[in-house]
Amino acid sequence: MSPTTKIFKVALIGNPNSGKTSLFNSLTGLHQHVANFPGVTVDKKIAKYQIDNNLTIELIDFPGTYSLYPNSDDEKVVAEILSNPVNDDYPDSIVYVMDPFALKREMLLLTQLKDIGIPIVVVLTMKDLVEKRKLDLNIKKLEEIIGNKVIFFSNKTKANIDEIRLALKQSINNPKDNQRCYMLNSDEKSIVATFSNRLNFNTDYQALLQIHHSDWLKYQNKYLKKEIKEYKNNHDFKSLSFQINETLDRYGFFSKEISKIAIKDKTKKETITDKIDNVITHRVLGPIIFFIVMLLLFQAIFSWAELPMNLLESGFSSLSTFIKSNFAESWFTGLLADGIIPGLAGVLVFIPQIFLLFLIIGLLEEIGYMSRVVYMFDDLMKKFGMNGRSIIALISGGACAVPAIMSTRTINNWKERLITIMVTPLISCSARIPVYTLLVVFAVPDTHIGVFNARGLVLMGLYLLGLAMTLVSSMVMKYIIKSKGRSYLMITLPEYKRPLIKNIAIFVKEKVGAFVFVAGKIILIVSIILWFAASYGPSGAMDTAEKDAIEISTGKNLSKEEMSNLKASERLEHSYIGILGKAIEPAIKPLGFDWKIGIALITSFAAREVFVGTLATIYSVGSTDDGMKVSEQMAKDINIRTGEKTYNQAVAWSLLLFYVFALQCMSTIAVVRKETNSWKWPIIQFLYMGFLAYFFSFLVYNFLN
Amino acid sequence: MKFEVGKSYKIKSFNDDEIAGKLLTLGFLPETTIFFTRKSPFGGAYYFDINGIKIALRKEEAEAIIAV
Incomplete structure (x- = not known):
């Protein structure tokens, strides 16, 4: 191959639920990767696909859409690219994926694609289903009607995959133009003629799309936009009603012939999907079933994930111990054992839960x-102020806000999506559990209320409190945030089908991968920075602290282990982070927190559960994974000023509420910044959640004290 | 217009251009028969059947349809 070989791009296009992504998975397997379409947070799945020894193409899975008149950001991507021949992703060939049960509806987009003027290969999916039900579909006739090659395919059996290969090869080597379908009306013709030398297009329909979509197309400059707008106003160009007329015209184009061959369920009997939906979407049973499914989901992510999580945790902590005891003490072993490895552990420990969560959601x-x-x-x-699709994000938030916020991409209204992003971190995520379980020991006596353990009830109460605040906040934001455009539900409910393991595997791999790369990077970087801040201090201060520790230890006749724990604790107090903890003490004193808690608050920005580990170091417990030891030490801690215990009930409650509300998580801030494409929203989110945390902590502390 | 659960309707036209444009792309075409299967648990979303294809609409979206 010469280095100048052009890489041909093939776009997979189709209605939502047409089996498009399944086809993409069948063709490419696990070799795909996910990027973003330029300038938008819309997933772009790409894969190299080898047609034969001489020809490799790049296959791009476009977002599902019903038409080139889009309803949402991801549908806009399709119109944006196909209307612009100089776009980097402008395909050389299109695979149009059709569901054989929705042929009539799918003719709309097919005729639009034909008018774009890119060669089309039509793939009809669900061959197995059609054959299983002994339904009749004349493929030859369909090819005649629409004038394109049609391949009948099954993602289950993969029959005819070679035909797809061959057809693609042909469409690239001998591109065949399509017949045009829609004739522009006179108003449309004259506006296209007026701007034709200012637009870049291959077919008149592309020019028309550029004019219809002028107000949001990214590649059009503002001067041209202004002129087009003025022309539309001056000539009374009715963009919306022209689009409606065009759509009706396109439906008419093939409808008679398609009606003749379209699959008709002569039986008129209830289908399996009807029967299932009679129960699953029943007005009373539906919500009950949903509630049970959710119980099972949370049962799975919290109990099944426990064992692998514990294994990961203890594995990493033994690795740290191993490194510390087998390598010479240096800044590097310190960084490795106390910075990088705990940082990695902090990321990886969440993987079992996120894996299970997306396995179930994917299924x-x-x-x-x-x-x-x-x-x-x-x-x-x-x-x-949210949307039905927000539910998936809120559920995922119970494991981790990062993948939850990424999953809001399917919400097509900006305001509804933004509100979902803004409130999701109020749902108690799994990183809060270690913090809750540690603090609840101080907050609640170990008694029973009826048959329930009081601590267990409080834990549940904290979850409910988070959920309640999620709803209250979203309600408030509904009135504050301005809406951009109307919002729609309009969702197709696909037929129930048996899951393809491959599709779920790819879905899970994608989600877990995204978590590891987004949250993982942040957690690791923050952990390393915190390690430096905790290991170094102003010159001399650390050495003096260490000497003091040794002196005290010899004076008190402490064991070697106790001495090294005391050393670590003294060093931390005099490190940069210790200084920072003391510096913020005045601000957090009204909540009942001292500088030690201040340090832990700062370090837990890496991930909330770091709070527990930091306290372990401060109270010189040494081993960070022993929660009981930490709480014993905390219980003994005396406030120097008042001579009272630091962790009385009031402080513990205050901290608990602080962690319910505060946005103590760098990864969440990073992902919100990425998804909203601005610093404005993560800052607002940090402030409002911080305000809630401060307010409620202050209230409860002063009430109990 | 208002719809009753369990009844079939034949679409005639729409009373909102923006919603109409979107409903058309989903297959809600004039002269098409739609069946109103059920309401959502809280009553704000409608479950329709168009020749075996199931589509859910918000109440306001459905009410933009004029049908007999």
């Missing part, structure tokens, strides 16, 4: 349940 999505959930709860969520 529910794949069989078709998730869109039913969206349908059932859309109106409820709308009362809180």
Whole structure:
């Protein structure tokens, strides 16, 4: 191959639920990777696909859409690229994926694609389903009607995959133009003619799209936008009603012939999907079933993930111990054993939960349940300024806010998406659990209320408090945040189908991967910075602290282990982070927190559960994984000023509420910044959650004291 | 217009251009028969069946449809 070989791009396009992504997975397997379409947070899945020894193409999975008149940001991507022949992702060929049960509807987008003027290969999916039900579909006839090669494919059996290969090869080597479908009306013709020398297009329809979509297309400059707008106003160009007429015209184009061959369920009998939906989406049973499914989901992520999480934790902590005891003491072993390895552990320990969470969500999505959930709860969520799709984010937030916030991309209204992003971190995530369980020991006596353990009840109460504040905050934001455009539900509820393991595997791999790269990077970097700040201090201060520790130890006749723990604690107090902890003490004193807690608050920005480890170091417990030891030491701690215990009930409650509300998580801040593409929203989020935390901690501390 | 659960309707037109444009792309075409299967648990979303294809609309979206 010469270095100048052009890489041909092939776009996979189709209606949502047409089996498009399954086809992409069948063709490319695990060799795909996910990027973003330029300038938007819309997933772009790409994979190299080898057609034969001489030809490798780049296959791009475009967002599902019903038409080139888009409803959401991801649908806009399709119109943005296809209307612009000089776009980097402008395809050389299109695979149009069709669901054989929705042929009529799919003709709309097909005729639009034909008018774009890119060669098209049509792939009809679900061959197995059509054959299983002994339904009749004349492929030859369909090819005649639409004038394109049609391949009938099954993602299950993969029959005819070679035909797809061959057809693609042909469409690239001998591109065949399509017949045009829609004739521009006279107003449309004259506006295209007026601007034709200012626009870059191959076909008239592309020019028309550029004019219809002028107000949001990214590649059009503002002077041209202004002129087009003026022209539309002056000539009374009715963009919206022209689009409607065009759509109706396109439906008419093939409809008669398609009606003749389209699959008709002559039986008129209830399908399996109907029967399932009679129960699953029932007005009373539906929510009950959803509640049970959620219980199972949380049961899975909290109890099944426990063992692998413990194994990971103890594995990493023994690795740290091993390094410290087998290598000479130097700044590097310190960085490795106390900075990098705990940092990595902090990322990896969440993987079992996130894996299970997305395994279950992926399965529910794949069989078709998730869109039913969206349908059932859309109106409820709308009362809180959100959307049915927000439910998936809020559920995921119970494990970790990072993947949860990334999952809001499917929400097509900006305001609803933003509110979901802003409130999701109020749902108690799994990193808060170690903090809660440690503090609840001080906050609540070990008694029973009825059959329930009082501490268990308080833990549940903290979760509910987070959830309640999520709803209150979203309700408030509904009135504050301005809306951009109307919001829609309009969702297709696909037929229930047996899940393809491969699709779920790819979904899970993608989500876990995204977590590791987004949160992982941040947690690791913050851990390393914190390690430096905790290991170094102003010159001399650390050495004096260490000497003091040795002196005290010899004076008190402490064991070697006790001495090294005391050393660590003294060093931390005089390190940069210790100084910072003392510096913020005045600010957190009204909440009942001293500088030691201040240090732990700062370090827990890496991930909340670091709070426990930091306290372990401060109270010179040594081993960080022994929660009981930490709480014993904390229980003994005396406030120098008052002579009272530092962790009385008031302080513990104050800290608990602080962690329920505060945005103590760098990764979340980073992901919000990425998804909203501005610093404005993460800052507002940090401030409002910080205010809630401060307010409630202050209240409870002063009330109990 | 208002719809009743369990009844079939034939679409005639729409009373909102913006919603109409979107409903058309989903297959809500004039002269098409739609069946109103059920309401959502809280009543704000409607479950329709168009020749075997299931689509959920918000109440306001559905009410932009004029049908007999």
